Amino acid sequence: MLRSILRSAVVCCSLLASLSTGALAAQKTSVKVGFVTFLSGPAAGPFGVPAKLAAEAIVDSLNRGEAPAPYQIKGFGGLPIELVIVDEAGGASKQVAEFRTLVQRQDVDLVIGYIGSGDCLAVAPIAEEVKRLTVLFDCGTPRIFEEGSYKYVFRTRPHATMDAVAAALYLRDTHPTARRIAGINQNYAYGQDSWNDFEASIKALNPDVDIVTSQMPKFGAGQYGSEISALFAARPDVIHSSLWGGDLEAFMLQAQPRNLFRKSTLVLVAGEPYLHRLPGKIPDGTIVGARGTNGVYAPDSPLKKWLVDIYKTRADGLAPNYPAYSVAEAFLGVKAAWEKAIGKKIGSAIPMGAAKNVKEEMDKAYAPPTQDEVIAAFEHSTFESPSGKVQMSLGNGHQAVTGTAYGATHFVDGVVKVEKIRYYKADEVTPPAGVKSLDWIRSGFKRGN
Amino acid sequence: MTEFVAVLVDGIVYASWLFIIAVGLTLIYGVMKILNIAHGSLYALGAFAAVSCANAWFAQGYAAMGSFAMLAVAAIAVALVFAPIIERGLLRHMYGKDEVVLVLVTYALFLILEDFIKLVWGVDPLFVQGPNYETPYSLLGNFDVAGLTYPNYNLLLVGVAIVAGLALAWALNRTRSGKLLLAVIHDREVSAALGINVGRMYFVTFTIGAFLAALGGALTAPTVSVVTGMGAEVIVMAFAVVVIGGLGSLPGAALGALIVGMVRAAAVHYAPEVELFSVYFVMAAVLIARPKGLFSGAEVRKI
Amino acid sequence: MTRDRTVLALLVVVAVLLAAGPFLPRWMISLFNVSMGYGIVVLGMMLLMRTGLVSFGHGLYYCLGAYAAGMIDQIWNVSDMLAMIGGGIVVTAVVSTILGFLLSKYREIFFAMLSLAFSMILYGLLVKSASLGSTDGFNVAAKTLAGMDITGKGLRLTVYSVTVVVMGIAALLLHRYLASHRGRLAGAIRDNELRVEYMGASVRATVHVNYVISAVLAGIGGALMAINIGHIDPEMTYWPQSGEFVFIAILSGTASVFAPLGGALVFETVRSFAYEYSPNTWQMVLGITMLVVMIFLPGGLWSLFTRKKVAA
Structure with missing residues (x-):
């Protein structure tokens, strides 16, 4: 009996918790990004931790508006980016559980992550189910978009x-x-x-x-x-x-x-x-x-210099390796899509400037884009990255090629x-x-x- | 012919490496009836400590040959620091519990040490390397067999394995404390009643076992890139060796290591496809034929 | 008397969980789903432990159940949830009956190790199977429930409700079995096999039956997990997965069928929050939790809920 009392207590508490978070979600002051990468296990040293360092460095620099053109706007379209970092270790089934936690308990606006191909394959259908934008940054298997078709899933690096x-x-x-x-x-x-x-x-x-x-x-x-x-x-x-x-x-x-x-x-x-x-x-x-024109193969550009500089200050002078470049592709791809979506709204708002509620219209246009607007702008997009031009041309505009x-x-x-x-x-x-x-x-x- | 010789040499080298790790495991099990999963952590600790010690040695600009001493120092240091903490601090309060509970205690320990290693050494793979890119692995030169080149370091591994096995056998059967230990293995309570300090026996055994695990790790360090999670890979192999040979049996560990080493080498050369599970296949086959492993004593039936 | 109370309590828990389903936040539904999947597997571990056996290779059946559920869809295009669970039951029952002839002779660490060897052989075979996605595995989706379309918005809730019911039935049947004549032999076998033989009961037959039951429970858990997670891979039969089941079983205690279910929930919750709040040291958090439980609650978490001392 004690058990069922405990259970009902837990149920009540969680109900209250969920109601309160629901009320808070109205105002948007930042973009919460779930970032999943290996922090333990054999992939942590060569891939996971460089990716984490890169993500932190990039978010920091973007939030201060210090990235070179065309990425000078702060954060994503002016909203600061907030990172929630999760360990990718433990296998695909645990990652599915963690992904749900990120989306449903932490309520992140989008997820960027996954180095393991198995994790990517497992998470993609769940992203579709919970309808949350998910950008795979490093995994290599071609199966993701060759065997499936997704609306909410993107991969900003070419496959293996x-x-x-x-x-x-x-x-x-x-x-x-x-x-x-x-x-x-x-x-x-x-x-x-x-x-x-x-x-x-x-x-x-x-x-x-x-x-x-x-x-x-x-x-x-x-x-x-x-x-x-x-x-x-x-x-x-x-x-x-x-x-x-x-x-x-x-x-x-x-x-x-x-x-x-x-x-x-x-x-x-x-x-x-x-x-x-x-x-x-x-x-x-x-x-x-x-695995792409990363690292020593990246063509010289202001973006490459930017990534190398901000990464080196975080990694004791080490140059970024290819997972770090992949992280940059993911963040810049989202940023480009995000700001393109805003641009589109502003574009369509201007002719209506003659209307009565000019201020209201403009506020609406400059408001953060909805997820669907970001996705529409992301599909088939082309953007610049430290490793050169990235084209989202395979998988119905969801899979990058370089x-x-x-x-x-x-x-x-x-x-x-x-x-x-x-x-x-x-x-x-x-x-x-x-x-x-x-x-x-x-x-x-x-x-x- | 070349292939046959290669299988033989590769098998013996691999078996020696396995034996150094597995023999400590079987010793601890034989005496304390603990199947110590944290043995894998001690192995990893030995490897990490060896990298730190050897690289510190190189950084001082001392003679490269001294790095071998550093490997041994690392293993001893790990054993002297961690064995007392683990045995005195934790395991001694758990004796008398179910074998499975003890396995899980060491599993919990394994998880804790895994993160401990990460906190101390980070997640980057590390390796031993001197100022001129030399490693203890290549320092000793090479030998040639049937057209294949092997570093002499492999002979060192074989040598250490043989010495460790013989020293343990001698200590157990020819010294006074060894004989007392055999009494403890046979019946812990009666030995205690006869005045043998069982607690100290356990402590010494665990320290020696921990040293062998750390030594295995330290000797592995120059040949690999030392990385978190390396303990988990090794511990299951060591289990297989010990189970094939018969838990708690010294000659069993040697034979088990040889079988696993040979099977693995043969699989790599003749059927690389099945290498992944060849070891478990052998383990299942041996257990089916001999349910308690190759060397196992008769057990006392208690009614 | 205690039996009646357990049955009643089980029914209440199932009813409460079913009624609460629509009101639970979504993350909690998935947390419960995963815990219940694990819980069912650990029910089987509990039965084995009561018999005095610990398997370090129960991932074998967990994985077989999951692959059976997934492959029915791949081969025959059947994606009915009940059929998938049924597939898991049939496959694990057949395999465990065969292996049981062998394993029922083994005890203690040798039982654990031979189970481990079998589970690792399956791992090796799956890793070599390119058509099944090797280590990447493949995705699984249940589309109908007894013929009714369940895809769409309510899918998770349906899966949750089915899982609750299956868990209830499994726990109830196991509880009845434990109270039956053969079920009570388990403890006797653990204490002293010879005495059981002298009493005229067959130790091997009982061990064999218990082994098959625990395997089928693991298969059901695996199939539910496959449907729940939507993805399966050979990691499910890798040794740390099996170790986790033993871990939860010890954490829970074996005194009641509630213990594994509650233990699985506690384990999943601890792990989920450890992942979130200490991403760099979650293993340490788990390890310390486990040590604390084993030192201070030798009878498992369940001993918190019982007044009289029950042999662990």
Whole structure:
């Protein structure tokens, strides 16, 4: 009996709580953004925490109105941004619960987040159900908009197919004689997809290649002695790897003393963030990607300088890595859409300036846009970011495409530099709308009719 | 031929690494009947401490070879700091409880230490590195077998594993305190009644077990990038080794480590697809054939 | 006498929860949904624990139940909520009956470890299954309930109400089972198997039956969770998930069928708020909570609600 009394007490309290928050929600003085990123677990160090630092730096700078054109307006359309940061650890089912908490208990205006592909896949339908704008900033799987269609979900970075296709193109362009191909990728969805896309791409470009071995160590395995022996014994010309974080560093630390790279060229599709961490451990000529034109591949621009400056002050002088660039894409994409929505309202309000209630009309026009207005402005938009121009052109205007780049490392004076950089345009490395990635690769990268 | 030799060498190296970690686990279980999940945290603590110590050593500009001593110092420091806190502060109040409750106590400890590590060392992966990019892993040079190159550091691992195993076997069977410990393992209450200081036995055992976990971590540190969550990956592997061998059995841990090491190496070379669950498959197969593991003593039936 | 009170209390709780449903804030509905899903799984853990067994691999059935619910939709295009739950029950019943022949011989840590091995083998198989999304898993959606369309605005409330009813039925049946002849053998087996055998009862058969019941409960919990969360992945059979079930079971205590349900709610609430208010140290908060409970309430949280001492 005590239990049911307790229960009813809890129920009453929560009812009161929900009523009171409902009354408060009327006035809008800030935009509350839920930001979800890894704060613990293996992805926290390389991705999660840089993303968090970037988000804090960007929000801080935007709120003070210090970003370069076209983003000089404070916050989102003049309203300051308020961040609620949540740990992404714990798997997809916990993230769904946390997402609901963010939207329903914290009542955030939008959610920006998710590095894990599984988390993105799981959260997208829930965002649709609770009708809250959700911007995925880092996850790579193409399945989100290839298998579903969403109104409230956007992804402001290109999907991972691009990384594999561009790596294969770069090899064709710079190592045309490579025949024996090997791979070492983590045994989970991203690692498997990376390898499958790369294998299909390289075979589509050159049917004569020979896949000598594909190693699939467990995620977080740490010990790669056997894998390195197996790779060594297979005598590959090229070793493809989508390893990242501690796994990549452990692999490099163990492989380099064993001279694995003396005769094999290494391709690290997500290797750019580790250049400054592994000087002396990355052999010269290693082909590295940054999953887009991020980091060393980002074209010089005031926006890039802005991001690098504000990030460095927060991260003890470290330059931002690609997750930080992805965060910038997400915040600036929302900001551009938000302000475009306001601009549209003002535009349509001006002819009515002759009407009686001028002040009222103008107030309405300058009021924060509704969620639907932001979404309408976001779809099919194009905006500038520190990594260049981003076009929301796939997935009915919800999935970004950008160009990408690869280059080869050269170690001089204690610093790893990237040379022989080649840029690839978005339509060289991304499937056209409505075609699934793997089908597009297998078709020989066919475009249009 | 190359592949066969590679499997053999890779398997032995991996088995040695596993053994150093698993032997502490089986020792603690054998004496205290605690399946210590926090063993994984001690392993991680050893690794983090080793990175800090070795990098501090390099930063002072001392001779690179001294970094090996730093690894040992780190392991000893972790054992001396954390074993008393955990055993005296927590576990000693829990003896006599159900085995499962004890497992969960160590699980709670594991969660707490996981965040403790994060608070102290942060979430960035760390690694041991000297001013000229040297690591203890590459310092010792290489050896070649059947066309494959291996760092001599691997031989160090094998050596430490053999020494640790033999030293424990000798201490248990040939020294007075070892024999007393065997009495405690056999019957805790009777030993206490005969005047053996069981509390101290437990404390010493736990400290040695913690040292072995930390040593495993410290020796791993130069070969990997030390990252939060590394303890969780290791502890399940160590469980598998210990269960295959028979809980609480020293030769069992050695055989278990060898089996797991060989199976894993063979899987990587001949069937990389199944590497992910090969270990659990072996564990299930062994338990089905020998329900209490390969080396297990008969139990006293209590009516 | 206590039995009648438990049944009555169960009915009251179910009625209150059903009546309160439309008035609860949405975040609370999802919190309750998740807790009840966990609660049903932990009911099964409780039965095993009463038998003296702890499984470190119950994620196996939790995951199988969820994948069964999801795959009925994928293969036969059936997305009826009852059919999905039914699918979870059938699959877990079949698998646990087969594995039970083997596992019912095992006790203590070896039972725990062999269960763990089986759950990790399933994990490995799912990770290798590209068609099931590997580690990313896939999305699941229930569209009808016994033929009625439930999509749209009221979906969460419907799912909530069904979950409440299923939980009520599961708890009630388990409560009756525990009070039955075979149910009472569980405690006896935990205390001393030989005595049970001397009494003429079959220990193995009882362990086997209890194992299957607990597996089916985990399957139901998994299927409900799949419908609730809308997404399933192999993480559901990874060992920390199984560890969490043991964790909640110990936290709750095993004295009453209410214990696991309440324990799951407390656990989810603590975790949810820890995530929110201490994103960097939520593991530490959970660990400390657990230690405090185990040290000061050896009989679990439920011992707060009982006056006479019940063996944990």
